[in-house]
Amino acid sequence: MKNRTIISLAGACLMLTMGLMSLAAVPTQTSQPAQVLSEDLLWRGTDFSAGELANLQADENGLSLLAGAANGQYISPIISSPLPFNVLVPQWIAQASDEEGFQPGGSVELFIRTSSVSGSWEPWQQVYFNADWTLPDDTDDVGQMVVVPDMAVHELVQFSVNLYRGYDGASPRLEQFELTLLDSTQGPTAAEMEREAGIPAAPDLYPKPSVVPRSSWCTNPDCNYTGVSYEPVTHLLVHHTVTSNSATNWAAIVRAIWSFHTYDRGWGDIGYNYLIDPNGVIYEGHLGGDDVIGTHASGANAGSMGVALMGTFTRPDENPPGIVPPAAMQNSLVDILAWKADQKGIDVFSASGMPNLNWGILNLAGHRDVYGTTTCPGEQAHDLIPSIRARVAQAINWQPTHTYIDELSPAFSKSNANWHVGPYQCGYDVHSWFTYSVTDPGQSTNWAEWRPTIEAPGWYEVEVFAPYCNTGEPDTTQANYRVHHANGDSTVVVNQRNNLGLWVSLGSFQFNAGTSGYIYLSDLTQSDSGSGVWFDAIRLNYIAPNVNNTAPAANSWELDRTIDFSWDVTNPSAVASTKLEVSTNNAFNNIIYQKSWSGAVASHQHTFAQDYPQLFWRVTMTLTSGTTISSTMTRFGIDSVAPTSEVMQVVKMPNGDYLIRWEGSDATSGIHHYNVQYRPNGSGTWVNLLTNTTLNSQRFTPPVPGTVYWFRSQAVDNAGLTEPAHSGDGDMSTSGAPLLTPTKFLPIMAHN
CATH class of the missing domain: 2.60.40.10 (Immunoglobulins)
Structure with missing residues (x-):
């Protein structure tokens, strides 16, 4: 809402109460309540007469200097703002203004200070011209934004004006002064908005599909609240609502879910970020927009976007019986996941950790893959996860850098032994094998190998995956992988227990073309008998030269x-x-x-x-x-040649000091600095006059007047080469140095 208050000449709008200036707001524009509230206060002409004037006059033309005054000051009354503000922007029209705000004909200085009603005043702050906010055709100048400290709000403001007469005798004039006060404290903080904004939309990103906004279906007053939290999305989780598959009024179902989650479950809102009905209609769920933390996967809430398929998608023989998600629903699921994956740069084939979990999660997974204790999103929906990943990647043109080999592919073979299947379809591609470790080679019966087809010979990074599955038993810390590569065999021990749900690198190995290389794993460990050993997918990443x-x-x-x-x-x-x-x-x-x-x-x-x-x-x-x-x-x-230098001149000054001058040269890297030394005649000890200097001359005061002193220089070039120390007496001495007088130039005294 925008209002403007004009400080009138007659003072009709000026009311002094307890020493404060109270301003009546006259609305010039009405609108619906907005996040940012704004109010303008305007002074012009004799409005400046209310205040303290020193060497100034206020008339219909504004503020100007009294005759004969070189400078003057105006201090406004304390102004009670029509609204609490956290930001204000000054604007003014001054006769002295140009693109820098001033002219030789005089200058204007502006100062502002603010305070809360119950607090102390902030220091006076000078206001400077803001060229970026002033257009060439504007009649007024705009100052820089003044912000209340710590994003609090203040209710009081005061400004001060200094006028200085120009050197040509002209007086500057402040014709108009305006303050725009704003309250922008309502809404998310900067940190929240930064997290909420995510990656800016770009034309080449996958577009967000059409979504029914929350405001369209959530009309209860409790739909709007504060206190939401944010975490950048790194994972995409698929749910089902376990509701009727025969409903027709799906918006009513969304409202029912919201009511149940909000009141009965006490979550305060619907848990999912998005919901999709069987017709493919997508509904905005939890309040807060991008990156808001919903309530749908416990420890995996933070950092995930939860999408719920409306209906039940268990097997037909389960209770309740489910169906395959309809094609329209699948298509919309791909669209909403592709949009988010492209926006956040999520590799839907990979896995990573989450802020509140001690294990990894596949970046695109079903709800059951988080803890392994639920059937959500139903088996017939969970079966689709691998194909959904592929479709999402195809939609956003995501080219996987790895070659994946699943334990159900022809490239995987295992021993004819007793194998267990991971519960709840846990595993990279909704399946995994596991067995229990043994320490006796004679008891070892379970082994398997992954034998990839290598198209291009070269070096490959090999990574293995052990899923997070709820078996009720500990997992091995000593999975012994053996990599057979072009240069022989390498054994790598992996702690699967500490790396569940994550891709673990075995290292980089050179492979020949074809199928001669393989990765082998068995149930044999060194010491942790009875622990789960997981046989799931592996992947190879070609290391480009x-x-x-x-x-x-x-x-x-x-x-x-x-x-x-x-x-x-x-x-x-x-x-x-x-x-x-x-x-x-x-x-x-x-x-x-x-x-x-x-x-x-x-x-x-x-x-x-x-x-x-x-x-x-x-x-x-x-x-x-x-x-x-x-x-x-x-x-x-x-640069293989050291620099050269020489003391070129010694001149005696009238007070008995000497002026020493030296020069040097280096043909390649150039001189970096000099070291200059002196010694008394007949002494073998050199004393530093200057070290590491870039100067070429220096005054020298003889420690013992009347003594002859010798000087030598040493250059160091930019390559670090140091000139060998000059031997003998040095370069020049004070003996015979010409006397410098004001009537002659310095003579050049070359060293003999």
Whole structure:
């Protein structure tokens, strides 16, 4: 709601009560209540007569200096605001104003302070012109926003104006002053809005499907409340409402669920973030929007978006009997999950931890996958989870970087032994095998292997998955995986108990093309007999060849012309050829050295014939696939020659001091600093005059007047090379130094 109050000339709207200025608000615009309330206060002309004026006058033209006054000050009465405010913005019209707010003809300074009715005043704060908020055609100037500390609200405000006469004698004039007071404290805090906003919408993101807003179906006064909490969404959980599959008024069902959750369960709101009816209509659920924490999965509430399929989707022979989710419902489920996965960058094939759980959860999962103690979302809906993941990924063009091998795929084989199936369809693709560990090799009967088909030879990271399943028994801490790869066998022990529901890396291994490589696991452990050993999915991630320069390092100086080049290569088996190039510029159109090899090479030594202030090097590799990769070019320099320097001048000053001057040169990296020393004639000990200095001259006061002193310099270049210390007496002495007089220039006294 926006109102404006004008401080009138006659004072009809000006009422002084207990020393405070109370302003009657005259509405100029009415609207429905909004989160941000706003009120304008305006002073012009003789309105400034109410207040303290020093060397100023207030007339119909505003505030100006009295004749003969060089400066003046105006302090307004204490103003009681028409509304509590946490922010105010000043605006003014001044004769002295230009794009900087002032002109040579005079200047205006503005100050503001605020207070609560019961509190103390904040310090005066000077107001400065805000060019970003003032358009070229505006007749007034806008100041910077003044914010009440700690986002509290104040009710009192006072402003002060200083006028300064210009050097040409002209007086500035403040013609109009306006304050816009705002109350924006209602609504979420900045931290909440940041979490709630999520990733900004972009044209290339998957669009949010049509959703029935909460305001359309939740009309009870208790639908609106405060105190919601937020956590960025990382997981997508699917539920079912276990309601009738034959209903027709689905909006009424939504309201019934809300009433039950709110009152009977005492949750204060409907638990789900979204609900989908059999016709594919999506309903906004819990109050709060994006990232709001609902009430649908206990410890997994924070960080998840819960979507409920309205109906019952258990098996037909279960009680109550269920159905397969209708196609329209499935399509809408894919749409709402794809929107959120794309918005948040969620890999629906992966798994990760959650803030309030001690185990991992698949990023797109059913409610039952959280604790393993419920059948939700029903078996016929849960069966669809793998295909829903695939459809969501396809919808947002998510290309999985891994190759997945499930324990039900032809690439998996197991021993002919007694195997258990994970309860409640727990497992990566709603299934898993498990057995119990033994420590006696003679008792070991359960083993399995995953044998992937490797299309491209090279290096692969191998990860394994052990699901979180509620068996009532402990899980093994010593799952012994054996990886058979191109270079032999490697055994990796995994603590499945501490990594349930997460992908665990066994490491990176080189595999040949075909099916010769495999991953093997058995029930045999070292010491934890009787623990659950899980045989679920594995995945392989191809490590694409990559090359990174290591030495010479970026922006380094090499002090020897023989350079040892080295670079890191990942997946070298996929490299057909390697080429090193060195250029004097970053465009690589002046290459001074290059070398090529077949296969993957990771180092080379070369001796250059001269120093270079700047060189660039890179490595280009051609892969067996025919593509090329290159390292990021690296800049370095070669400086193998130390700098030189010399004390060039010693001049005696009238007071007996000496002026010492030195110079140096370095052909490549340049002089970084100097060290300058002195010693008495005949002494073998040099004393520091200056160290690590960039100066080229210095006044010297002889410790013992009349004594002859010698001087020498030493230069250090930017490459770190230090000039050898000058031997003998040094460079120059005070003996015979010419006297500096005001009538002659400094002579140059060269060292003989």
